[in-house]
Amino acid sequence: MNKNAMMCTQRVLFWVLIVLPVKSLLAWEVSGYGGIESLGFWESPLENQQQRHYLSGVIEAEFYHEWDNGRESLVFVPFFRWSEHDGRRTHFDIRELNWLKVADYWELRVGIRKEFWGVTESQHLVDIINQTDRVENSDTEDKLGQPMINLALIDSQGGTLDLFLLTGFREAVFPGVQGRLRFSPRVNTEQAHYDSKGFERHLAVAARYVRSVDQWDFALSFFHGTSRTPRFLRTKNNNGDDQFTAYYEQINQAGLELQLTDENWLWKLESIVREGQGQTYFAGTGGLEYTWFNVFSSGADFGVLVEYMYDSRGFNAPVFYQDDIMAGFRLTLNDIQSSELLAGMIIDRRRRTQSYSIEASRRLGDSWKMALELRVLTQVAESDFSYSLRKDDQLRFELSYHF
């Protein structure tokens, strides 16, 4: 845990301790989960400090209290993961700690929150408010809590204009020397570079207007501030060894989200224009999902997904996907155990790098859940952004208890 995070944590705990006793503890609703995880890699690692198998444990709890008929509430969600071998992956985070106030035409949300934007499945281009928790899961769906003031203005047509003042920048955390799924050489997290200092580094502003009109759902968004995703500079450390340094620049990003829901079809589009990281660029993800419901009266749903990912910086774009196609299917059994399976592949159209993934989950009894994830990368071209991960095919198993 770095010093910044530590200070932030202390500040937060201070407020929690002040606020918690104000309301009777009995009135707090507690829920959450705890789990154990086995993360295994069957190929030998690129670097000999890296391991073949990592055992880890996780706990996340939610403390919730509401009053004034639910028009005001407080929520606190601490998160902790312990991991064998990789000290960077052992991390504590406050996913949420915020106060919410609801009125007829607006909502005010103040504190640490998570905000998701987007419609596509293969990647989330438009989503920008929170920093990705890069040590939690390589699917990049996990996010670090972001301090903010968010005012939502709601019009009579059901459209919402969300205004954000993001106070405090969260630097990305990367796996440690002993961790897998990292760059090689590794990212030196002790010395990130920034475009800006002080307030400018830490403050960001964002706005999003989202609305549904009949079959259409759309959103337009804008972000100005320090980029959540850094560029990586190749540098030398004090010993003269190669390393990567994360470089965070000031960016402007405009985003579009669009979904057409037409019977069994979902048509999806996300695109962004970003300036500030070298040349201004455009990126987009577009595709469809078609679902057969209650197949052969079995109760199960079967859906196919196809999406195309594009980045105007082309071949040398510092991202995994710049001219890639994703194809996959989703099987939802709708049984008592909520069994689900999602399988997909992504092919780089020019380099032919392929990645495959299978995610399956099932409830056991009322409170337990098991999840299995398999990720395989093949024919990784040396020029590919994912080249460092070429030996990191993984099988992840998690058993969790929900309370």
Next chain:
Amino acid sequence: MIKQLLFITVFWMLSNAASAIEAINPRGLEIITEVDRRDTGFGDVQMDMVMILRNKSGAESLRSLSMKTLEIIGDGDKSLTIFDRPRDIKGTAFLSFTHPLTADEQWLYLPALKRVKRISSSNKSGPFLGSEYAFEDLTSFEIPKFSYRFIRAESYQERPCFVLEFIPQYRYSGYTREQVWIDSERYIPVKIDYYDRKDALLKTLIYQGYQQYLKQFWRADGMVMTNHQTGKSTELINKNYQFQQGLGGRDFDRNTLKRAR
């Protein structure tokens, strides 16, 4: 093209046939219009539900959820369903705007990802939360969704009833028809037989413990759905009915969906 024309022609003939039946036998529509009229004006209602899923050997699994409904005169109702148990889906919420003739609008909120997802409303016949209830069994009732035929009058559990046949007029239904017993004094459904696409008896729903609220609106304390083909059943227990709490459109929007409890 020819196939489409043929389809349209057949559809036209069928719908004419249906209205012809209604023209000869208008009593079904009259009865259901009275059922609808007596339940109009509830404004808004909220309640808690417990679902007990039972398999053939009697093993049970519990679901608990709560539901809010807003009556929209002249269009379909709006509803918000919030899941509480099992715990791994706690906070998941489902928002639905029903429409009598066009496709319903539906959104699902996934709390772990903080993601609001617009979903297809074509899923009518699939099971709700792994139970014996299909989505179409739980959506708000709108007259144009079915055509109606009066079959006979008979008593059910010592109460006089009308027996009606409902034929779904919306697409993707899992039923060819439903046979509905309607209490002819209180104008409320007391039993429904569902017939599958092959016209075989699939399920029976029995309403239990009706209570009257605000001296007008009848609501059942319990509903048991039994699947005759699999031997499974789902008991639904409805609790804490609260009418006219002043809910409005704002209680059924994307922002509310994200913080619903």
